[in-house]
Amino acid sequence: MDIKIRDAQINDVSGIYNLVEELAIYENSRHEMWLSLEEYIQFFEDKDFEAIVATLNEEVVGTCIFYNTYSTWKGRMLYLEDFVVRKEHRRHGIGQLLFNQYVSIAKQRGCALVKWQVLDWNEPALKFYEKYDAIIEKEWWNGKIVF
Numbered sequence: 001m002d003i004k005i006r007d008a009q010i011n012d013v014s015g016i017y018n019l020v021e022e023l024a025i026y027e028n029s030r031h032e033m034w035l036s037l038e039e040y041i042q043f044f045e046d047k048d049f050e051a052i053v054a055t056l057n058e059e060v061v062g063t064c065i066f067y068n069t070y071s072t073w074k075g076r077m078l079y080l081e082d083f084v085v086r087k088e089h090r091r092h093g094i095g096q097l098l099f100n101q102y103v104s105i106a107k108q109r110g111c112a113l114v115k116w117q118v119l120d121w122n123e124p125a126l127k128f129y130e131k132y133d134a135i136i137e138k139e140w141w142n143g144k145i146v147f
Contacts, residue, residue, distance in 0.1 A: 001056060003094055005101050008051035008063065013041050015060025016051055023084040027119060049081060052101050054094045061089045064102045071112065078106040080116035095128060103132075117142070 008016060017040045024033040035043075043049060054062035062085035069079045080102060085094045106114045118125045118136065129136065 001092060003061075003092075003097060004055045005052060005097050006055070008044070008053045010041065010044065012051070012053050012060050012063075013037070013044050016040070016044075016053065016063045016065065019060065019063050019084045019086060020065070020082055022086065023082060026087075027122075052098060052105070054085065054089075054098050056089065061086045062094045062098050064098050066102060066105075068109070069115075071115075074112040076109065076111045077113045077115055078102070078109065078111050080114060083116065099128075099132070 014037060017037045020040075021030065021033060024030045044051075049065050049067045051063050051065045053060045063082070064080060065082040066078050066080050069077055071077050083095070083099065083102075085098070103114060118129065120126075120138075126136065
């Protein structure tokens with residue numbers, strides 16, 4: 001496989017959107033995905049998020065979507081909003097390549113940590129993060145207000 005990991009470009013946003021939709025379906029939450037492709041494109045152009053992609057023969061088969069944020073206790077951090085590899089391309093090391101690049105970007109930017117969420121029932125993801133000696137916090141609850 002000739003997998004390439006690179007910064008996402010505007011013409012990748014459609015592939016990124018499709019991957020996020022695939023993830024939402026996997027998480028039984030497609031009904032909660034409100035954004036259109038056009039909105040994704042606009043938010044990408046506005047730099048509300050960044051992404052790296054894994055491509056195979058120019059097709060986007062994986063992505064990490066992230067943004068800069070800040071910890072009042074630790075300092076600069078990079079938040080991983082979504083991380084997904086197309087189902088038929090899993091188990092080939094693509095996720096590891098993407099995640100390693102995400103961590104590398106955070107280190108290059110002088111971040112003190114990277115952070116993300118993972119569903120408690122997503123055993124494959126939990127096992128993946130264990131390989132990195134990730135700390136999975138179980139005492140913090142998520143809060144949100146939807147408008």
